[in-house]
Amino acid sequence: MAATEPVDLSVADLHPALGDPALTSMNFLNEVSERYPAAVSLAAGRPYEEFFDLAAVHRHLDTFHRHLVDDLGHRPEQARRLLLQYGRTKGIVHHLIARNLAVDEGITVDPEDVVVTVGCQEAMFLVLRALRAGPADVLLAVAPTYVGLTGAARLVDLPVWPVAGGSAGVDLADLAAQVRQARAAGLRPRACYLMPDFANPSGVSIDTPHRRRLLDLAAQEDLLLLEDNPYGLFHSDDGPRPPTLKALDTGRRVVYLGSFAKTVLPGARVGYVVADQRVAGPDGRVGPLADQLAMIKSMVTVNTSPIAQAVIGGRLLEHGCSLVAANTRERSAYTRNLRHLVAGLARRFPAGADGAAAVRWTVPAGGFFVVVTVPFPVDDALLDRSARDHGVLWTPMAHFYDDTAPVHALRLSVSAVTPEQVDVGLDRLAALLSDELTRRAG
Ligand SMILES: Cc1ncc(COP(=O)(O)O)c(C=O)c1O
Secondary structure (H helix, E strand, O other): OOOOOOOOOOHHHOOOOOOOHHHHHHHHHHHHHHHOOOOEEOOOOOOOHHHOOHHHHHHHHHHHHHHHHHHOOOOHHHHHHHHHOOOOOOOOOHHHHHHHHHHHHOOOOOHHHEEEEOHHHHHHHHHHHHHOOOOOEEEEEEEOOOHHHHHHHHHOOOOEEEEEOOOOOOOHHHHHHHHHHHHHOOOEEEEEEEOOOOOOOOOOOOOHHHHHHHHHHHHHOOOEEEEEOOOOOOEOOOOOOOOOHHHHOOOOOEEEEEEOOOOOOHHHOOEEEEOOOEEEOOOOOEEEHHHHHHHHHOOOOOOOOHHHHHHHHHHHHHOOOOHHHHOHHHHHHHHHHHHHHHHHHHHHOOOOOOOHHHOEEOOOOEOOEEEEEOOOOOOHHHHHHHHHHHOEEOEEHHHHOOOOOOOOEEEEEOOOOOHHHHHHHHHHHHHHHHHHHHHHHO
């Protein structure tokens, strides 16, 4: 909008989070891809669209409806009401989520400790809103971190303190140091947010012994852990998956955040949080943190669309509540793409070749993301040039750090492309990097 447009409000008079890079980042990235629709996108962390099936959505809805009538004994008008009326704040597929966690993750969860949310994004918002009790509260988060978490924290005025991630996924010495430093400064670290499996954006996973050490440290420091796990099912090898933190959690230290966006459908906008921590109310009655989160939810989205929940519930029921079983095709497509991308990087940037040797990349054991490190800072201007002159999109890693320091890395995603598009995208990326190296050398 031109500066001469009549203005009614100034962003300076709105919540300070508005205009913050954490909130504008996603819009910026979407705008770039809209401006260059012909560019190959290795930026989007969206699931593969070729498997989307509209007819299956109708079937899932019917499956869940039959479950209400046949398995749960609801009369037809009750079942219709459950699907179409305002409903239970904590959701109507909580029992199936509990079953899914038992089947796929070996986690025993009381369905009453589950809140079904409008995507995992709402779950993060509810938890952060609840934990931010006063101005001394801070959130620790393993850096680089998911920008949706940083943005949600901004909206509830909760400062985010970065904790080093490193190759182990979380640097425990740094975590302990940050907790103590915050406390020494009179602050109260409320929790540490992390993604133990194929993190977004780093792709790094935490191994099982380190998970146990992390839980020990959390107990020692009396710290909650917020475990976000949207990518855990997409491991590329056929060995066993490491247990989630929640599966190892014997002391109710872990608040578990789940998303069905990558494992069922992002368009359903359904996620959930398992919050079994016991909370004493003002009357002395004790209930799960989930009940407090539900109270916030009742003032934000009232309840998650029951129609959308039914679609997720139906998909779960059709696969014995196993998302592992429901995602065999998806897992193999992502594995194929990840291997193809890593091999393609190795071919285009062989060790010892001029300039190319300075280009390095991660080789994650699964998930959607590979991080490429280059010998110069990667910023939005470079992305714009990449899209305009070379027709390839990716994400500057700087978007995942909560400061303005230059970052020499970019994130590539393999989830929404074919191997042929990976090839085209990598050819174009190689051309961009070669141009940039030449430009800087000259
Ligand atoms: C780490 C992480 N958490 C949460 C989300 C948001 O999930 P949802 O679409 O369920 O809100 C994403 C989406 O990309 C993500 O990468």
